[in-house]
Amino acid sequence: MTIDRLQALLAEFAAERQWERFHTPKNLVMALTGEVGELSELFQWLTAEESSAILDDPTRRTQVEDEVADVFIYLLQLADVLRIDLLAVAEAKVRKNAQRYPSDIVRGRAVKSSDLDRNARD
Amino acid sequence: MTIDRLQALLAEFAAERQWERFHTPKNLVMALTGEVGELSELFQWLTAEESSAILDDPTRRTQVEDEVADVFIYLLQLADVLRIDLLAVAEAKVRKNAQRYPSDIVRGRAVKSSDLDRNARD
Amino acid sequence: MTIDRLQALLAEFAAERQWERFHTPKNLVMALTGEVGELSELFQWLTAEESSAILDDPTRRTQVEDEVADVFIYLLQLADVLRIDLLAVAEAKVRKNAQRYPSDIVRGRAVKSSDLDRNARD
Amino acid sequence: MTIDRLQALLAEFAAERQWERFHTPKNLVMALTGEVGELSELFQWLTAEESSAILDDPTRRTQVEDEVADVFIYLLQLADVLRIDLLAVAEAKVRKNAQRYPSDIVRGRAVKSSDLDRNARD
Numbered sequence: 287m288t289i290d291r292l293q294a295l296l297a298e299f300a301a302e303r304q305w306e307r308f309h310t311p312k313n314l315v316m317a318l319t320g321e322v323g324e325l326s327e328l329f330q331w332l333t334a335e336e337s338s339a340i341l342d343d344p345t346r347r348t349q350v351e352d353e354v355a356d357v358f359i360y361l362l363q364l365a366d367v368l369r370i371d372l373l374a375v376a377e378a379k380v381r382k383n384a385q386r387y388p389s390d391i392v393r394g395r396a397v398k399s400s401d402l403d404r405n406a407r408d
Numbered sequence: 409m410t411i412d413r414l415q416a417l418l419a420e421f422a423a424e425r426q427w428e429r430f431h432t433p434k435n436l437v438m439a440l441t442g443e444v445g446e447l448s449e450l451f452q453w454l455t456a457e458e459s460s461a462i463l464d465d466p467t468r469r470t471q472v473e474d475e476v477a478d479v480f481i482y483l484l485q486l487a488d489v490l491r492i493d494l495l496a497v498a499e500a501k502v503r504k505n506a507q508r509y510p511s512d513i514v515r516g517r518a519v520k521s522s523d524l525d526r527n528a529r530d
Numbered sequence: 531m532t533i534d535r536l537q538a539l540l541a542e543f544a545a546e547r548q549w550e551r552f553h554t555p556k557n558l559v560m561a562l563t564g565e566v567g568e569l570s571e572l573f574q575w576l577t578a579e580e581s582s583a584i585l586d587d588p589t590r591r592t593q594v595e596d597e598v599a600d601v602f603i604y605l606l607q608l609a610d611v612l613r614i615d616l617l618a619v620a621e622a623k624v625r626k627n628a629q630r631y632p633s634d635i636v637r638g639r640a641v642k643s644s645d646l647d648r649n650a651r652d
Numbered sequence: 653m654t655i656d657r658l659q660a661l662l663a664e665f666a667a668e669r670q671w672e673r674f675h676t677p678k679n680l681v682m683a684l685t686g687e688v689g690e691l692s693e694l695f696q697w698l699t700a701e702e703s704s705a706i707l708d709d710p711t712r713r714t715q716v717e718d719e720v721a722d723v724f725i726y727l728l729q730l731a732d733v734l735r736i737d738l739l740a741v742a743e744a745k746v747r748k749n750a751q752r753y754p755s756d757i758v759r760g761r762a763v764k765s766s767d768l769d770r771n772a773r774d
Contacts, residue, residue, distance in 0.1 A: 287495040289411070295502055303509065304516040308697045312451045312459035315444075316556075316696035318479070319563050322437075322444050323689010329434045330682035331640035331674045334577065337434035341490055351492055354483070355501035357440070358494050361479060368463055370473060372480050373409040379477035380417055387425065394426040396575035430575045434682075438574035441685050445567010452560035453552045453762035456699065518697035531739040533655070539746055547753065548760040556695045556703035559688075562723070566681075566688050573678045581678035585734055595736060599745035601684070601727060602738050605720070612707055614717055616724050617653040623721035624661055631669065638670040 289373065293366045296359060314364040321356040328353060411495065415488045418481060436486040443478040450475060533617065537610045540603060558608040565600040572597060655739065659732045662725060680730040687722040694719060 300306050328349055329337050341347045365372045387397065422428050450471055451459050463469045487494045509519065544550050572593055573581050585591045609616045631641065666672050694715055695703050707713045731738045753763065 287499050292498055302511045303514050308518050310456040310459050312454055312456055313696055315447055315451050316692045319444055319448060320689045320693035320696060322441055323686045325437055326441060326682045327686035329437050330679055330686060332434055334432040334434055337432050351497045352501060354487060354492055355497040357483060358498045359501060365476060370476055375473045375477040376414055376480045377409050379474060379481060389424045392425050396430050435574055438570045442567045442571035442574060445564045448560045449564035452557055452564060531743050536742055546755045547758050552762050554700045554703050556698055556700055559691055559695050563688055566685055569681055573681050576678055578676040578678055581676050595741045596745060598731060598736055599741040602742045603745060605723060609720060614720055619717045619721040620658055620724045621653050623718060623725060633668045636669050640674050
């Protein structure tokens with residue numbers, strides 16, 4: 287399976303159901319939000335340790351896999367309607383982040399780029 | 409570029425910055441939420457038509473590509489720490505959805521599976 | 531200050547800027563998503579303990595107060611355009627939850643109502 | 653009903669179920685995310701017009717009221733554990749926004765404050 291093949295499957299799935307007209311970028315972003323919300327619900331009351339072990343429970347494993355899949359599916363559909371190459375933009379962003387968060391400055395610290403920017407402007 | 413290669417790059421990026429301890433599944437789900445929120449902000453006031461044309465504006469294009477990339481990046485990291493195969497679970501979910509939403513029943517209608525379930529139980 | 535007075539202030543604020551046409555329920559839900567995303571970003575890398583002490587840091591206090599305010603503001607505007615009485619629906623929901631989660635059954639356990647429903651159906 | 657009274661009811665509700673230990677600020681932000689996700693799902697495939705008329709359908713009305721209530725409930729609990737006065741911070745934010753978005757500059761235009769900031773720095 288590849289990203290391209292999945293996107294083709296999803297396009298076919300939507301076409302068979304005449305769902306293309308619902309799949310505007312705006313609507314797909316909302317659908318993505320819904321799925322991230324469902325994923326959050328599986329983790330919201332867990333400690334960090336419980337969250338790391340969540341797949342040990344077979345019921346939770348199925349739920350997490352389903353929600354992770356749903357998030358990915360809507361992201362693939364969004365990228366498809368916008369004609370964005372997911373792998374290319376992610377690679378470009380990783381390189382941008384490497385410059386934005388120099389390892390000697392941020393090592394071991396959780397930082398937001400807006401905080402770094404603020405410091406840089408000071 | 410491939411998913412595996414991107415996940416390796418991201419793991420290396422996090423290791424160099426000693427950020428692995430922040431990357432619990434729970435924290436990564438919250439980070440995913442943050443990025444989906446930023447993506448939503450780009451679309452929130454747009455009409456459906458404007459949302460379809462958003463990439464025609466070079467500034468918006470860069471912003472959308474960056475946010476889509478960020479969502480994908482956190483999803484890749486989440487899948488990596490959970491040892492979930494993104495392509496495999498997405499393919500399985502597409503097949504499950506094909507059964508859950510029979511095209512002759514849902515054609516042209518936006519439905520939620522919970523609504524179908526409710527009808528099925530009635 | 532009261533909820534009604536805040537909603538009146540916000541309606542006036544939007545009218546002065548001719549922003550009413552942007553404030554459809556759908557758009558306001560997306561705006562709410564954006565603000566919850568910004569709130570999440572403030573908490574995503576924190577431990578539970580750090581999250582409880584977040585307001586001790588003056589910079590973080592301002593950020594958290596601002597984001598909590600933004601979430602509330604969009605919720606007030608959403609309720610206003612939908613003509614939903616926030617206090618009334620919340621009170622009704624608390625009573626519904628009291629029945630849905632009997633204290634003798636759920637005491638000390640984090641549960642999702644969908645899990646309770648599943649058990650109830652078994 | 654008032655915000656204070658609702659917060660007292662919710663605190664009592666959580667205490668009876670011994671759920672206080674789950675209600676860290678971090679966890680409540682995730683719970684808020686989950687509810688905003690459920691709210692999004694009700695609106696994701698609707699046009700702007702359909703979203704404005706959503707309460708005309710009695711089933712949808714109950715669903716929307718329930719989800720709006722859930723978002724408000726978690727926001728009230730979050731504000732309570734953080735000792736944030738919701739009405740006060742919202743009022744302060746409205747005043748801050750009035751300065752940030754001068755009506756003569758933003759009239760009729762949807763703007764993000766980050767865009768205004770960018771222009772201001774240019």
